[in-house]
Amino acid sequence: MAEHLFEHVRPVLAAPLAERIAFIRAPRWIGTDAALAAHRRLQGLLDRPATLRTDGLMLVGPYANGKTLIAERFVLQHMDSAPERRVWVAQTREGTGLAHFYASLISGLGAPASGLRSVARLSEQVDALLKALRPRVLIFDEFHNALRGRARDVEAIFAFLRRLGREYDVSPVLIGEVAVYDHINATTEMASRFQALPVPRWRYGENYLALLDTLEAALPLAYPSELSQEPIARRVFALSEGLIGETVRILSEAAILAVHDGGERITPRTLETLDYTPLSLRRRAALRQDLL
Known part of the structure; x- marks a missing residue:
């Protein structure tokens, strides 16, 4: 079980919920x-x-x-x-x-x-x-x-x-x-x-898909999400707009949601439930209109 995770991440699956969430939220180095x-x-x-x-x-x-x-x-x-x-x-x-x-x-x-x-x-x-x-x-x-x-x-x-x-x-x-x-x-x-x-924006391609595989292996979820497969990879890329910080934030929040709902994997439905607004659209987001 959990062969999709890095070896050092696998023990986190057995940790208390608060520790798992803290691990997911922790800053992580990605050697791009x-x-x-x-x-x-x-x-x-x-x-x-x-x-x-x-x-x-x-x-x-x-x-x-x-x-x-x-x-x-x-x-x-x-x-x-x-x-x-x-x-x-x-x-x-x-x-x-x-x-x-x-x-x-x-x-x-x-x-x-x-x-x-x-x-x-x-x-x-x-x-x-x-x-x-x-x-x-x-x-x-x-x-x-x-x-x-x-x-x-x-x-x-x-x-x-x-x-x-x-x-x-x-x-x-x-x-x-x-x-x-x-x-x-x-x-x-x-x-x-x-x-x-x-340090440019990422383009959609093999390097970005490899990044998604790396992040999937670093997030302690019990089941594989297959983040580098269509259509979920395209959806993550669109939401993140090619920014690595946004990619990590989106997947971290989606992983926390997957832990809380018991699904233990990130799916297109998880991203839909997340209701994430890309950076470029936040000035025009519905929330902003509600603040006026």
Whole structure:
């Protein structure tokens, strides 16, 4: 029984209901080609020799497509791998201007909020942290948030990214939507410093069907759902719109529904009962009209 599941997942079938649900909801790493390629490139930044002009990476793609999870897993892998922590992540905050950008970086580097409002003082605190911590790779998640301000603030942020290599031997990694790619490639100077690593939407085909097989093996349901077979595979793809984050969310919620109703497998009827609205349609969803 349960031959369709990964070996480490099979014991979860016998766990109490709450534990099974928690296992289904837990974030899970999926070693896709794009994810593995990203990790190889990130490792290359970590292993490079010292230089006065560091190269950077852009991990670019649509929302809900696994970019942040790729970065978080890489950080976790290197948390305890060296005497000094070498990889840090800054969650770029909503809000425009240098003050918001520096505050994001200070928080990402583990320093308590200082309450400073002066850009100059915030810049001094960032410099002090970089000198003390000596990071090797600095990841800016949702970097598109930093690009919504005045042109002079955006240019100042780009100048800071250039200074990271010259003064601190840090390789910056920018994670975000296509706006990051557009802004970086707007000038030859910045484009020469960052290589793009795309995390595109999935296309319907053998690779996507293999992804569904992998997810089916990771979800503790007693019976096989045959997710890679028509028409259920087409339905999952249509609901997810080719986004891996949406695919995982849809199948996780469907698996929980299958556990609760006793069916122990995901079927087209399960997806219909789920009544899931794709991201692109949520502005026009009936629920929104009810809120007016």
